[in-house]
Amino acid sequence: MANIPYLDVQNLTKSFGELLLLDDVSFSISEGQRVGLIAKNGTGKSTLLNILTGKESHDSGSIIYRRDLKVGFLEQAPVFDPKESVLQACFNHQGDEEKILKAKQILTQLRINDLNQPMGELSGGQQKRVALANVLITAPDFLILDEPTNHLDLEMTEWLEGFLSRGNKTLFMVTHDRFFLDRVCNSILEIDDRQIYNYKGNYSYYLEKRQQRIDARRAEVARANNLYRKELEWMRRMPQARGHKARYREEAFYELEAIAKQKIEERQIRLKSRNVYIGSKIFEAQYVSKAFGDNVILHDFYYNFARFEKMGIVGSNGTGKSTFVKMLLGLVPPDSGQFVVGETVRFGYFSQQGLQFRDDQKVIDVVRDIADYIDMGGGKHISASQLLQHFLFTNEQQHNFVRKLSGGEKRKLYLCTVLMQNPNFLVLDEPTNDLDIQTLQILEEYLQDFPGCVIVVSHDRYFTDKVVDHLLVFKGNGQVNDFPGNYTQYRLWQKANTDNGKQESGKKDSNPTVKKKAERQKPQPEKRRMTYKERLEFEKLDKEIADMEAEKKRMEEALCSGTLSVEEITDLSRRLPALNDELEEKSMRWLELSEING
Numbered sequence: 001m002a003n004i005p006y007l008d009v010q011n012l013t014k015s016f017g018e019l020l021l022l023d024d025v026s027f028s029i030s031e032g033q034r035v036g037l038i039a040k041n042g043t044g045k046s047t048l049l050n051i052l053t054g055k056e057s058h059d060s061g062s063i064i065y066r067r068d069l070k071v072g073f074l075e076q077a078p079v080f081d082p083k084e085s086v087l088q089a090c091f092n093h094q095g096d097e098e099k100i101l102k103a104k105q106i107l108t109q110l111r112i113n114d115l116n117q118p119m120g121e122l123s124g125g126q127q128k129r130v131a132l133a134n135v136l137i138t139a140p141d142f143l144i145l146d147e148p149t150n151h152l153d154l155e156m157t158e159w160l161e162g163f164l165s166r167g168n169k170t171l172f173m174v175t176h177d178r179f180f181l182d183r184v185c186n187s188i189l190e191i192d193d194r195q196i197y198n199y200k201g202n203y204s205y206y207l208e209k210r211q212q213r214i215d216a217r218r219a220e221v222a223r224a225n226n227l228y229r230k231e232l233e234w235m236r237r238m239p240q241a242r243g244h245k246a247r248y249r250e251e252a253f254y255e256l257e258a259i260a261k262q263k264i265e266e267r268q269i270r271l272k273s274r275n276v277y278i279g280s281k282i283f284e285a286q287y288v289s290k291a292f293g294d295n296v297i298l299h300d301f302y303y304n305f306a307r308f309e310k311m312g313i314v315g316s317n318g319t320g321k322s323t324f325v326k327m328l329l330g331l332v333p334p335d336s337g338q339f340v341v342g343e344t345v346r347f348g349y350f351s352q353q354g355l356q357f358r359d360d361q362k363v364i365d366v367v368r369d370i371a372d373y374i375d376m377g378g379g380k381h382i383s384a385s386q387l388l389q390h391f392l393f394t395n396e397q398q399h400n401f402v403r404k405l406s407g408g409e410k411r412k413l414y415l416c417t418v419l420m421q422n423p424n425f426l427v428l429d430e431p432t433n434d435l436d437i438q439t440l441q442i443l444e445e446y447l448q449d450f451p452g453c454v455i456v457v458s459h460d461r462y463f464t465d466k467v468v469d470h471l472l473v474f475k476g477n478g479q480v481n482d483f484p485g486n487y488t489q490y491r492l493w494q495k496a497n498t499d500n501g502k503q504e505s506g507k508k509d510s511n512p513t514v515k516k517k518a519e520r521q522k523p524q525p526e527k528r529r530m531t532y533k534e535r536l537e538f539e540k541l542d543k544e545i546a547d548m549e550a551e552k553k554r555m556e557e558a559l560c561s562g563t564l565s566v567e568e569i570t571d572l573s574r575r576l577p578a579l580n581d582e583l584e585e586k587s588m589r590w591l592e593l594s595e596i597n598g
Contacts, residue, residue: 004066005030006142006170007052012061014047021047023194024061029142032168036181036203039191040392041408041436045174046076048191049146052172065142072140076147076407078131082120086112089119090134099137106133109159110152111317125151125317136163145173149180150433153317154459154487176432176440178203178462271390272449274377278424280307281342282453283328288337290323291478297323299478300337310447310454312464314487315474321457322352322429324474328455329427345453348423352430355414359403363393363413366402370420384420391416392439408434415443424452432460461487485569492573493559530593538593541586548583555579 005028014022021044029035039045050056052063053073065071080089090103107115110129112122119127128151135143143164149157157180164171164184175181181188181203188199188206197213199206282305290297297320305311313321326332328339329349357366367384374382382390388398391412397405405413411434418426426447432440444466447454458464464471465486473481473490483490530538555572558564564572 006033006066006069007172008062008064009052010062010064012051012063013059014044014051014056015059020194022058022191022196025191025194025196026061027189027196027198029170029172031170033170033187034164034185035172035187035189036185037172037174037189037191038181038206038437040438041412041434042397042406043191043194045191046146046406049073049144049172049174053144069142070138070140071142071144072135072138074132074135074143074145074148076150077124078127080119080127080130082118084119085116086119086122086130087115089130090137103133103137106136110156129156132160141170143169143171143173145171145175147175147434148173149175149177149459151317152459154314154461155316157459157461176435176437177460178437178440179460270445270449271382271387272376273374273422273451275375276377276422276424276450276452277344278307278452279342279344282307282309282345282425283339283341285328285339286337288327288334288339289478290320290327290332290334295320296478298334298480301478301480303472303482305453308451308453309470310450310468311456312468312471312487313455313457313474314459314464314471314490316476319474319476321474324472325349325427325429325455325457345425346421346423348418348421348426350415350418350426350428350431352433354418355410357402357410357413359401361402362399363402363405364388364398366413367416367420370417371422374420374422387416387420388413391442408436408439411435412439419446425454426450426452427455429457430459431456432458432463484564489569489573493569496573496576497559534593538590541590541593545583545586545590548579548586552576552579552583 007029009028010026012022012025013020037045037048047056051058053071086107087100087103090107091099104115107113107130110133112126112129112133119130122130132145132148135145148160152160157177161180161183171184173185183202185202186200188201188203190197190199190206190210197210199209201209284305285301285303288298288301295318313324315321323332327334328341329347330339364385367388370384372384374387376382385395385398389395393409393412393416397409402410402413415431415435431443435443440460440463444463447456447467454467456464456467465488468486470485471481471483471487471490473483475481483493485493555576559569559572559576
């Protein structure tokens, strides 16, 4: 029984009309495997999950689960009875006291606190979190999760990472969150060109091995192309009447031709614009206040946004991140204060609710309705079709109707419509939701090279680290902290401060006790004077400790000043814990020497 996989998929094929999504694919998932599924938008990720859970049919192949296996499935867009309460939705009107207690604990972690609230009163994001809680509460043997981190803030995502990583859980999930993949998964499956490739490692391992696979395939195609040119000449010269040996060579030619004409994924050329001008005056938030009842978003908030800034906005759900953006754009009025925006600023706004396309429009026409081309500067232009191609829309997809696009492809099309407006200030509210990893990599490069200003509201830590140079951290109750660095650097700084606080607290509480205990246990030695060497050491320690305490004070003040560069923040975050350890060691030695009767 131990060798029987939880899930065994053999020769699975799935098509929609002429569109072939999966072609004779096979894979298995064993107990304890935590598998992430990666593929481009529109290539069948959610379709595969729906097939595995019986929500969609397949053309051929077999799907076999281990007998009596309990499977839990988190859908991308779950549907509930709007009249049901949160608790009823979790247990389908059943559940013992022990399970209800577990439900309350998990729902609290996911910030769902009113268990009697009707599901119809919850937002889409809250409903997705209830669905996630429902799957976790039932403790299935095998978890199948479709975008589990969508609608989770950073704290919730980190909690879920820990929850799924503990124990011997078995799961199969689709997610765009690369930190999450790296920390939770021990295997990666990739759908590429209707085939599945298996990588026995986390996301970092997958990146390395995938590149090796692509390089090997590219080399194979290059060799085939060289040989193909020679064989093509032979085919053209040979008479129609061929002998047995010639027919064998002809068959080999067609096999060679199939390899030579394979399309290899080429890395996109970085799309750099030189024709984005923005003046020195960007925007100034002049003592802005905003509240919704008791929920204070901002209180007398002042900020002067600098030219070419790339700012990330992070914080828990409900702290006002999206509201801040909407006030900046003039979509929501502040209660007091104002945003003063420079005359040259042209906003490009990618919102969470911005998808508004007609299903009967063609993809290329959606973008051409905005502009036929973008002036990239230096006499270069990029057409609507070239922009779409850059973001992985093939020529065939560009002439499809919008109704044929997947949810992720529609988000990607919406992103293209924002960029086609050629803004000089991009405001992106949760841009990574539902975008595939390849598109995220392209968008990251685009934003890194973007010569204007950027504000990104995102829970995607990997994306934020790549794009932004500093953060506004929304803490709730109107508190907003400005941090000069990316998310990982912020967490390092936060941890350093927390550890420092614990060390300082421990020193204050423990040192007197240790000293008294040492005094009680230590037999009274015969009084002696310091040796010359000890006196020199004591004087040196006296100066070193004073210098180190002054250095520590300067470092703590600098870390809180908001004026340091990213490199300086990183260096100080590493230096501070080491400095504390060294200071404590020298202080203990100074104490030993001071007890000698000099």
